[in-house]
Each structure stands twice: as structure tokens, then as C-alpha cells.
Amino acid sequence: MTRDTAPARIEARLTEWFFAEASITPLVVVRVGLGLVAFWSTVGYLPHMEWLWGEHGFLAESLVSYRTHPLRFHTDAVFGAIVVSSACLTIGLATRLSGLIAAVSMAVLGSSGYAHTWGWGTVMPAVLVIIALSPARNGWSVDAWWAARRGAWLPLVAPRWALRLLQVHVAVVYLSASWHRVNDRGWIHGEMVYAAFANGMYSRYPYVDPQPFKPVFRVLSYITEWLEVTAPVALWWRPTRMVYVFALMGLHLGLEVSAIVGWWQPMMIVLLVVFLPPRWIRRLLPSAMQPADGPPDLPER
Amino acid sequence: MADSLTLPSASVSLGRRVSVWCLTMYCGFLVVMGLPVELGPRALHAVTTPVRDVLDDYGYNPWHFVFPGRRGLNKRRNFAVRYTGITSQGERVVLHEAPPGLTGPAMRILDDARTTASIKIFGLTEGGALMLRRSDERWALTVERIRRQGTPKRSVLGFCSSDTLNGGRDLSAVELDLFAAGIAYESGEQYGRGVRLLRANCDAQTVSPLDGDADNRPEWPGVEWLAVP
Numbered sequence: 001m002t003r004d005t006a007p008a009r010i011e012a013r014l015t016e017w018f019f020a021e022a023s024i025t026p027l028v029v030v031r032v033g034l035g036l037v038a039f040w041s042t043v044g045y046l047p048h049m050e051w052l053w054g055e056h057g058f059l060a061e062s063l064v065s066y067r068t069h070p071l072r073f074h075t076d077a078v079f080g081a082i083v084v085s086s087a088c089l090t091i092g093l094a095t096r097l098s099g100l101i102a103a104v105s106m107a108v109l110g111s112s113g114y115a116h117t118w119g120w121g122t123v124m125p126a127v128l129v130i131i132a133l134s135p136a137r138n139g140w141s142v143d144a145w146w147a148a149r150r151g152a153w154l155p156l157v158a159p160r161w162a163l164r165l166l167q168v169h170v171a172v173v174y175l176s177a178s179w180h181r182v183n184d185r186g187w188i189h190g191e192m193v194y195a196a197f198a199n200g201m202y203s204r205y206p207y208v209d210p211q212p213f214k215p216v217f218r219v220l221s222y223i224t225e226w227l228e229v230t231a232p233v234a235l236w237w238r239p240t241r242m243v244y245v246f247a248l249m250g251l252h253l254g255l256e257v258s259a260i261v262g263w264w265q266p267m268m269i270v271l272l273v274v275f276l277p278p279r280w281i282r283r284l285l286p287s288a289m290q291p292a293d294g295p296p297d298l299p300e301r
Numbered sequence: 302m303a304d305s306l307t308l309p310s311a312s313v314s315l316g317r318r319v320s321v322w323c324l325t326m327y328c329g330f331l332v333v334m335g336l337p338v339e340l341g342p343r344a345l346h347a348v349t350t351p352v353r354d355v356l357d358d359y360g361y362n363p364w365h366f367v368f369p370g371r372r373g374l375n376k377r378r379n380f381a382v383r384y385t386g387i388t389s390q391g392e393r394v395v396l397h398e399a400p401p402g403l404t405g406p407a408m409r410i411l412d413d414a415r416t417t418a419s420i421k422i423f424g425l426t427e428g429g430a431l432m433l434r435r436s437d438e439r440w441a442l443t444v445e446r447i448r449r450q451g452t453p454k455r456s457v458l459g460f461c462s463s464d465t466l467n468g469g470r471d472l473s474a475v476e477l478d479l480f481a482a483g484i485a486y487e488s489g490e491q492y493g494r495g496v497r498l499l500r501a502n503c504d505a506q507t508v509s510p511l512d513g514d515a516d517n518r519p520e521w522p523g524v525e526w527l528a529v530p
Contacts, residue, residue: 011318011321011322014321014322014324014325015317015318015321018320018321018324018325019317019320019321044414045414048413048414048415050465051415051465051466052414052415052418054465056463056464056465056466057463057465057466058415058418058419058456058459058466059418060459060463061455061456061458061459061460061462061463061466062422062452062453062455062456062459063422063452063455064451064455161320161324164324164328165324165327165328168328168331168332169331171332172331172332172334172335173335175332175335176335191486194486195486198484199379199432200379200380200482200521201379201380201420209489209523210489211489
């Protein structure tokens with residue numbers, strides 16, 4: 001019999017933390033959301049594929065590091081793999097395989113020098129691998145439908161290790177970003193939202209003069225700073241969790257409405273779902289979009 | 302709460318126990334690597350930074366797959382580049398503008414993958430510095446640094462030789478111009494400069510620096526164009 005020692009108790013707590021059973025609903029939402037982000041971001045690149053990534057394209061002619069990159073010689077195959085696999089991942093067709101192919105091919109695209117991505121391309125492969133290996137295929141998927149047809153229900157509750165890993169990833173994103181909020185002169189003086197809004201590279205409203213709105217931008221800068229600096233802790237603390245999830249979703253939505261930074265905002269909004277209780281997700285979704293039938297969910301944890 | 306926990310025992314499989322510790326180490330690794338360099342274990346960063354730099358050079362930095370990376374946050378207003386080809390008959394043809402038409406605020410750089418890549422190869426730090434610098438001296442120093450970089454030089458030569466980039470034209474030379482505009486935070490005053498940057502001789506396969514103001518500067522609203530120092 002195992003003795004009641006401190007290491008044993010820590011291990012027991014960690015086992016509970018990673019392997020207690022929980023609803024798969026958040027994972028399913030994330031699978032569909034990330035699949036759509038991977039699909040649409042890649043489809044947007046297709047018109048530029050040859051010019052930018054092709055054998056004699058801009059990157060091949062400009063970057064030494066790209067000259068021997070596999071994407072240069074297999075451009076069609078890699079882009080095709082992402083489009084097909086991310087579409088399959090979204091609908092849950094051969095979810096494990098399609099998720100892993102999507103992750104690997106997005107990593108190949110991402111490693112081409114990051115000329116095309118602004119953050120989301122670096123995070124996507126890691127979270128796609130987690131989703132591919134998780135029970136995210138057990139709901140809203142062709143896999144689940146097919147299994148049900150054969151009378152083998154895929155469980156709607158499962159050990160929550162994948163949920164935990166995604167939660168840690170999200171918290172680390174804010175942890176990593178937050179230092180720039182406190183050691184950068186622009187953030188300390190509350191100028192960064194103004195700077196982003198005033199920058200023709202990012203702003204969705206390039207003809208709006210930002211000068212009269214400086215006080216508003218200053219307040220928004222400090223709100224952003226506070227949310228991102230405290231998020232790595234507040235997302236884990238039950239009393240603040242929901243407030244922060246919705247505040248951060250609002251922050252990313254606001255950024256999406258006011259600025260263009262690729263697919264970072266949609267990806268983060270999707271990933272924040274991992275902090276929502278499954279019953280909240282079900283409450284927010286129309287009944288037609290609930291995972292169909294199968295065994296009941298366990299109580300919230 | 303602790304009383305309700307099940308302590309590890311023979312009933313907990315070895316596989317699950319190993320999994321728990323692997324998952325814990327992975328999460329710990331994520332947190333440590335996500336820490337800012339100023340807060341994280343300095344030794345780890347000191348050891349790994351050269352490795353990361355080498356991997357970065359080859360575009361295989363595994364950290365990028367996991368972490369969002371560190372960003373330069375000094376950004377102001379507009380940045381644009383233009384590649385112009387000169388045919389063997391002396392005709393000047395715009396081969397590539399980023400953003401298209403140098404439209405500046407009308408088209409955001411991130412709207413367009415080609416533009417994003419064309420701008421990013423100059424490095425956000427250098428481009429950001431050009432948008433920020435009002436001082437003639439510091440602006441000129443930044444431009445000199447860009448002129449010395451290999452990537453812009455290779456890109457100009459690339460437009461000479463690649464049919465994908467030059468549309469199959471027979472070119473004798475390719476020129477690269479750069480435009481940057483900034484905004485003063487307090488006054489809102491906007492200022493810009495357009496500089497002739499590099500010229501590739503397509504036959505000799507050489508690249509030389511150009512001097513002076515670029516022609517056909519974009520009509521960015523409110524921007525006062527300053528002379529290139």
C-alpha cells in the first residue's frame with residue numbers, strides 16, 4: 001500500500017488535475033474553431049502561393065534559409081495537405097490523422113521564415129497536435145456519427161489532460177506577452193493602443209485621425225495591460241475566471257474589429273473556450289448544435 | 302479536499318503515473334520558456350539563445366511552434382517598398398509594390414500576403430525605426446543598415462532572374478525604393494521620406510546602393526515629405 005507521503009499526495013493531486021473526467025464539449029468547440037482558422041488562413045494564401053513560396057518565388061530569391069526548405073519544392077503538396085486536413089479536422093473526419101497532418105503541414109509552412117504569419121502560425125501546430133490526440137473527435141464529428149451507426153458510442157466525458165494542456169498554453173501566451181506590457185515605454189505611458197490604431201499596417205480605420213482620441217486610447221492601453229498581465233493568474237482562480245475569459249474574448253474581439261493582425265484574434269477567442277464550463281458552452285449554443293446523444297456528461301468540476 | 306484524493310497505488314497504472322509526470326514536466330517547460338528573459342532562468346536563456354539563433358537562421362526554430370515569440374512594439378504609421386525593373390529598351394516597369402499602389406493607409410499591409418512578406422524581410426525593427434525616426438542622422442543610419450543587409454540585396458537580384466517575379470521580362474536592372482512615414486505622438490504631425498535604396502545590374506549580377514529621393518512618392522494623407530538626408 002502506498003504511504004501517505006508528500007510526493008504521493010502531490011502525485012495524487014496531479015493525477016486528479018490531469019485525469020479527472022470532464023465533458024469533451026470545450027475540446028469539440030476548439031477542434032471546429034481551430035480547423036476553421038487553419039482552413040481559411042491557408043485558403044487566403046492560395047492566390048499568392050507560387051509568387052511567395054514557389055520554387056522561384058520571393059522567399060526563395062530573398063532568404064538564404066528558404067533555399068533548401070521543403071516547402072519551396074513541395075508547395076502544392078503542403079498547401080493541399082493543410083486545406084484538406086483542416087477541412088477534415090473541422091468536420092471530424094479521420095480526426096486524429098487529419099489533425100496531425102494539419103499540425104505537421106502548418107509547422108512546415110510556419111517554418112518557412114514567418115514572412116506571412118503574425119503569431120498565430122507559431123502557436124497553431126502545438127495546439128493542433130493536442131486536439132488531434134484528444135477526445136475532441138467524440139462529438140460533432142463524422143467519426144462519432146460513424147461510430148454511433150455501428151453502435152459504439154464515443155464517450156462525451158473523458159480524462160481532461162488535453163483540456164489542461166490547452167489551458168496551460170493559453171496562460172503561457174499571456175505570460176509571455178505580459179512582460180512587454182510592463183517593460184516597454186509605450187505601454188508604461190499608455191501609448192500603445194494609439195500606436196497600433198495610428199499604424200497604417202494594422203489599423204482598420206486608416207483615415208480616422210487618432211489624435212483627438214488619445215485619452216480613450218490611453219485608458220484602453222491600461223485596461224489591455226491590466227488584463228494581459230493578470231490573466232496568467234486570474235484565468236486559474238475560480239472567482240475571476242469567467243470575468244477574465246469574457247473580458248479577454250472582448251479584448252480580442254475589439255482588436256479584431258480595430259486592427260488586422262492575421263488570424264491571431266480568432267485563434268485566441270477559440271482557445272479561451274477551454275476555460276469555459278461545458279454547461280456555459282451548451283447554454284450559449286443552439287440546441288441543434290449540441291453533441292448528439294450518447295452517455296450523459298459528468299457534473300462540472 | 303486532500304482526504305478525497307486517491308493516493309497512487311497499485312491500482313493506478315504505471316502508464317498513467319508516467320503520463321502525469323510527463324504532462325507536468327511539459328507544462329512546467331512551457332511556463333519556464335514562456336517567462337520573459339528578464340524573469341526566467343538566465344542560464345537557460347544564455348545556453349539556448351545561440352541554438353535558437355542558429356535554428357532561426359534556418360527557419361527551424363521549434364520554440365516558435367509553441368510560443369508566441371517576442372515582439373518589437375515600436376510601431377508608427379506607414380511603410381512601403383517598390384521594385385522597378387528597367388528593360389533592355391530602357392522602359393521602366395513597376396514589378397512589385399507593397400502594398401499594391403503604395404496606397405498606405407488605404408490598404409493595410411496585413412491585408413495581403415505578398416505585402417506582408419515584402420515588408421517583413423526588412424525586419425520590423427528596422428522598418429519601425431524608420432517610421433519612428435524624425436532625426437535625419439538616425440534615419441540615415443538606419444537606411445544604411447538596411448542597405449548592408451543581404452536579404453534586400455538578394456531580393457533585388459531575384460527580380461532580375463526569376464520569371465515568377467518579373468513576369469518573364471528581359472531586364473537590364475532592377476531598383477528598390479523604400480517609403481516610411483511617422484507620426485509625432487504629442488503634436489500628431491506626420492512626416493515621411495522616400496529613398497532610393499538599391500540597384501541590381503542584372504547582367505553583371507551585382508547590387509549597388511542608390512542615393513537621393515525616390516520618385517512617385519505615395520499620397521499618404523497628411524504626410525509632409527522630408528528630403529532624404
